[in-house]
Amino acid sequence: MxxxxxxxxxxxxxxxxxxxxxxxxxxxxxxxxxxxxxxxxxxxxxxxxxxxxxxxxxxxxxLGRTDNSDLTLSKEFSNGAKEFLKAIELSDDEAVSKLKKMLRHEGNELSDDAIKEIISYARYKANQE
Missing domain, CATH: 1.10.260.40 (lambda repressor-like DNA-binding domains)
Known part of the structure; x- marks a missing residue:
């Protein structure tokens, strides 16, 4: 690099x-x-x-952390974060359905329970602010 x-x-x-x-x-x-x-x-x-x-x-x-100079990755991340925040306002089942394709770990889909835990934590943190 x-x-x-x-x-x-x-x-x-x-x-x-x-x-x-x-x-x-x-x-x-x-x-x-x-x-x-x-x-x-x-x-x-x-x-x-x-x-x-x-x-x-x-x-x-x-700084050499990536070879991609394009800001679109940052914009894509920002758009993904906005989608995530909108999704956590839905019911658990609707949020899981919406976030299933977005949330992955090492290329694998997360279980519904894992996604519910993430949603629960995100809601908790959002209420702290």
Whole structure:
């Protein structure tokens, strides 16, 4: 998997930017950009998040946790969470039916009882807030 520096350089060159351009955009020194790209210096959380926001990638991608730079995975997760929260407002049987395909462990469907436990815990946590 590519390093932060390799990914930063790829993003910079794909966007036809120089190290100087990137330094101006993020208000850091040109030498800092060079050190990030050579993996001689680790960026701050703020810099990492700013790069992710500016270029439409995830921080996980930049940090090497995934090779998928696409934000659609994050959006899919967000949409799945919304569906889950809507489902726990249904009766147990309706919720189990709706969540059966969504909730899996190591690729296997969970039992109805396991899903009911998850629903019960989610309702409990939602009521605590």
């Amino acid at each position: 590519a390093t932060f520096g390799q990914k930063l350089r790829a993003i910079r060159t794909e966007n036809n930017l120089t190290q100087k351009d990137l330094a101006k955009i993020f208000k850091v020194s040109e030498s800092a950009i060079g050190m990030y790209e050579r993996d001689e210096r680790e960026p701050s959380f703020r810099f990492t998040n700013d790069v992710a926001d500016r270029f439409g990638v995830t921080a996980d991608y930049l």
